[in-house]
Every structure is written in C-alpha cells, then in structure tokens.
Amino acid sequence: MSTVTDTQNPIPGAPTSVALLGTGPMGAPIARNILAGGVPLKLWNRTAEKARAIEGGQVAATPAEAAAEVVLTVLPDLPQVAALLSGEHGLLSGWRAAGIEEPVLVVHGTVSPVAVAEFAEDCRRRHGVTVVDAPLSGGTIGAEEGRLSTMVGGPADVVKRLLPLFGLYSSTVVRFGETGAGSTVKACNQIVVSATVTALAEAMAVATASGLDPGKVQSILAGGLANSEVLRQKGQRWIDGDFEGGGSAKNQLKDLNFIAEIAKDRGLKLPLSASVRGAFELMIDAGDGELDHTGIYRTVLGRSE
The missing domain is CATH 3.40.50.720 (NAD(P)-binding Rossmann-like Domain)
Incomplete structure (x- = not known):
C-alpha cells in the first residue's frame, strides 16, 4: 500500500x-x-x-x-x-x-x-x-x-x-x-440478491435435512445454471454454520422495505420480494437481525433463538 x-x-x-x-x-x-x-x-x-x-x-x-x-x-x-x-x-x-x-x-x-x-x-x-x-x-x-x-x-x-x-x-x-436513479437500480439488484440468498438457504436446508453433504451439493450448483456470485462469496457460511459478521439481515430488510416503497409508488405487485421480505421479518423478530443475511437458513430450519 x-x-x-x-x-x-x-x-x-x-x-x-x-x-x-x-x-x-x-x-x-x-x-x-x-x-x-x-x-x-x-x-x-x-x-x-x-x-x-x-x-x-x-x-x-x-x-x-x-x-x-x-x-x-x-x-x-x-x-x-x-x-x-x-x-x-x-x-x-x-x-x-x-x-x-x-x-x-x-x-x-x-x-x-x-x-x-x-x-x-x-x-x-x-x-x-x-x-x-x-x-x-x-x-x-x-x-x-x-x-x-x-x-x-x-x-x-x-x-x-x-x-x-x-x-x-x-x-x-x-x-x-x-439523483435517486442509482438507488432505484440498487433496489433492482437487491431483489435478486435477497431472493438468491433465500433460495440458496432453502436449498441448503433441504440438503441438510436429507442428510446430504452441503459442500458436495454446492459443487453441483456451482457447475450449473444455479451458480452465482452469492454462492461463490457466501457458500462456505452454510457449510460452516457461521453467520457472524457480513451484510446484516436488518440491512437486508431495510433494502426490501425500500423495494416495497418503490413498488407501491410505481403501482407494482412484487410477490417474490414480498415473500422474501416476510422471511426476513421473521428472522429479525427471532433475534437474528445482526447476523449475515445468509443466516435466513436458521429461520428456514426453525433454529432461530
């Protein structure tokens, strides 16, 4: 440096x-x-x-x-x-x-x-x-x-x-x-990020509940259409069960609330974003708001404390 x-x-x-x-x-x-x-x-x-x-x-x-x-x-x-x-x-x-x-x-x-x-x-x-x-x-x-x-x-x-x-x-x-256009695009980005994080958390929950090796499952996902930057950066969290630090669930919900604000203003209904928003509300209500957003996995498995 x-x-x-x-x-x-x-x-x-x-x-x-x-x-x-x-x-x-x-x-x-x-x-x-x-x-x-x-x-x-x-x-x-x-x-x-x-x-x-x-x-x-x-x-x-x-x-x-x-x-x-x-x-x-x-x-x-x-x-x-x-x-x-x-x-x-x-x-x-x-x-x-x-x-x-x-x-x-x-x-x-x-x-x-x-x-x-x-x-x-x-x-x-x-x-x-x-x-x-x-x-x-x-x-x-x-x-x-x-x-x-x-x-x-x-x-x-x-x-x-x-x-x-x-x-x-x-x-x-x-x-x-x-000014404001950049934040609208970020909302578009966060629709994809939050949905991808939640989808991967559900996939890892299914794998775990079925007795499968989550690392091996991720290797298959990474080799096909399900691959993503989220999986590359965050995949190890689901393997290790370590959700400390990173981008917090409370900030993810903040972004999802902005998305809901935009949808209302534009007269849109966004069913997937609304569902993901509800999942993060549950996660935060359970006391996991400071965890990385990948910790939605705990909510899916019913392990939030």
Whole structure:
C-alpha cells in the first residue's frame, strides 16, 4: 500500500480534494484502494480507531475537518448522512471554512430512492451542495478487490468528474440518470440478491435435512445454471454454520422495505420480494437481525433463538 505525501494527484481527471466518511467493512477497503491509487484522502469515522487503522490517510477529528470538494459517505442509511451536515462540527461548517463553494456529497450507502432525491433537492436549494447517489454491489470482497459495481444517479457533468475516482474501487460504473436513479437500480439488484440468498438457504436446508453433504451439493450448483456470485462469496457460511459478521439481515430488510416503497409508488405487485421480505421479518423478530443475511437458513430450519 502506498502512503500519499504528494498533493499532486497521479490519477488523470480524478478530484484532488477527497474525503471518505465511514470506514466500516465497506468503507475501509474502499479507502485503501483510493490511497493505493495515489489519491490523497481525508478520513473520518465515529470510532476514530477504525480510521486511524488505514495507513496513509489523513484522519479528521470531525466531519467539518474532513470537508473536501468531494465527500464520499459509506454509511448504512440516509439519516446518518444527513446528521453529518449541520452544527459547528458538521460538513456545512467545514465547507464554509475551507471556502469550498460547490461541494459534492456522494452517498454510497443503500438508501430510499425517493428520500435521496428529496434530500438532494434540499441540499442543492439550501446549501449549494450537489448530492450524487452511488450505491454499491459486490460486498466486502468486491470492495477489497476493487471490483465493485457502482450504480450512479446525479448531474451528468458531476458524475463525469467522479468516474476516475470511482474507478479506483469499481470494475463497473454506470450512470442511470438524476439523483435517486442509482438507488432505484440498487433496489433492482437487491431483489435478486435477497431472493438468491433465500433460495440458496432453502436449498441448503433441504440438503441438510436429507442428510446430504452441503459442500458436495454446492459443487453441483456451482457447475450449473444455479451458480452465482452469492454462492461463490457466501457458500462456505452454510457449510460452516457461521453467520457472524457480513451484510446484516436488518440491512437486508431495510433494502426490501425500500423495494416495497418503490413498488407501491410505481403501482407494482412484487410477490417474490414480498415473500422474501416476510422471511426476513421473521428472522429479525427471532433475534437474528445482526447476523449475515445468509443466516435466513436458521429461520428456514426453525433454529432461530
């Protein structure tokens, strides 16, 4: 990993003033990839030790100190992003102090398309801040390997400036329209992810209940039409029965609730998504909400405690 000391940005076209707020399981590897690309990076995290653990970054004590021309947020939901703006130690204060007149705020978390579009309009009208929604797919492994899929919504000229930066941790970046469009595409992605996780959990439950070796069953699935990135990344969890860490069930349900919101707004009925949503509601009601979403396997088997 390279340590950035030169203020000259070696990535052609990439922003030279960048901050990342939220150095959790996804944010930390994204930050490392940005720094490895030679881009100077300010870092802030509510638990400062996590930010300090990232070699080469400039750790800020507050969001205000982290204020940069481009601020990437890797946080669970939009309320956590909005909470960073106001107050003496907020981003708005930091941008004013730094003389940054047209800051860009990137929302990498999975949020409501309706809410982020409203948030973006409010930020633009009241503060002159451009909000770009750019949710990610690929999980922590994709983040570590720099091959995330990034779904982007925002003004075309702003997004164009961000593409070299996004390319440091993404293998696929596509702009779909104005702010909110990226989150709509992420909802489409999460329909497939949540359904695939649940389908594989049911398949593993059938295999286990039938006395079959789940590893051998997975090898057959991986060799045919049932193969998927979910199986590649998550398959070992069902073999080991280890559902700690990873993408939590409560966040999966959050995404499914956004999908239900979109379906209602568009006048759609999504029977599969509704069924999967019900399964995750049961999982969380049983106290398994902090487990990886593959832990829906426990719900299928009736093993939740």
